[in-house]
Amino acid sequence: MPTKTEQRKLLRQHIRQLRQQLSPAVQQQAATALATQVLALPQLATCQHIALYLANDGELDTLPLIQALWQLGKTLYLPVLHPFAAGYLVFVQYQQHTRLYPNNFGIAEPLPECHRLAPVKQLDMIFTPLVAFDAAGNRLGMGGGFYDRTLAQLPTDSHCQLIGLAHACQQVDDLPCESWDIPLQQIITPEQVLKF
Template sequence: MSARPQTTTSVLQQQRQSVRQHIRLLRQQMPVALQTAASNQLVQQVLSQTELMRQQHFALYLAHDAELATAPLITALWQAGKQVYLPVLHPFCSGYLLFLRYEPSTPLRLNRFGIAEPQLNCTSVQPVATLDVIFTPLVAFDQTGNRLGMGGGFYDRTLSQLNPFPARQQPQIIGLAYACQQVTQLPAAAWDQPLNSVITPQQYWQFPHR
């Protein structure tokens, strides 16, 4: 009996997983000194963006799996008087995120993926549509603003809630990444939510489609 032909979806998933494995390995092999320097350069890149720094409500994330460290950027935003929010796995809507206010005294816990997040407090929840900037983690991005995550779809589902709103009323969706996470073209899926911009330690990329 001949093997069953692969579907387009399964081929796409294999391509995406191949990119994930390659880029994650590059990230994990980066020397600690370079990681530290990159996270500090990221702060300068963000602070130098005048229009961006006019915003007030910034969602970030705590780095995991050798992602570009965000702790220095969070501290810099606090020092600039900005409000910072972190993602929390939604307790009732599986596969979605909530964003909670994050301050230096906010207690953290590890979620089921081993990622630190604020303890759930309904009074600290900020509706996603009222955020000004959402800095997202990513595994890879391409020159047209496509984003590839870890595969769980949490950000794509959560950001899809913004689609009914006019673009001018939506938060800016900005990926944070090392330069080595850029690829020429990602194998994009229909559910992918594109980025407005990507900031690396060396460059600020802006994409016109959002």
């Protein structure tokens, strides 16, 4: 019987292969459908400061959503590897003219300039990438723990909504969870909005 760590590793490999096999046409349709799902969220009207991510490794593409949120006048932020605290993220304002640079993992991110940073507790909504999820709102990330460590800083009474974005093929029956995993309040796929 594989250990929980081994189970999580195997699951990551399997789901990453599934989403990497999605054709560009399917990815494009999924990105457009995702934007439609998010724009229909009733709570979006009261959210101004929104963090999301740029797709990598077959993740659900957020560019159509980003464009739509900019058109609504929302202030957007991208996750950036913390320059001083290893294993953590900071959120940096992202505008149409913001220059991006590859980080240590080859993921594009803006420079962590102080005047563009938003403390995690000031964000109204954080859209997270994920590798796999289950029907209880549990999220399996890439294994670095960056989001779990960063989101653990939120106070228990935080107004910030944690929402995962994923393709439907990333859903599994039951995730082998660890004590440090931060569950999500919602997961949105191109087909549905799951609330927990």
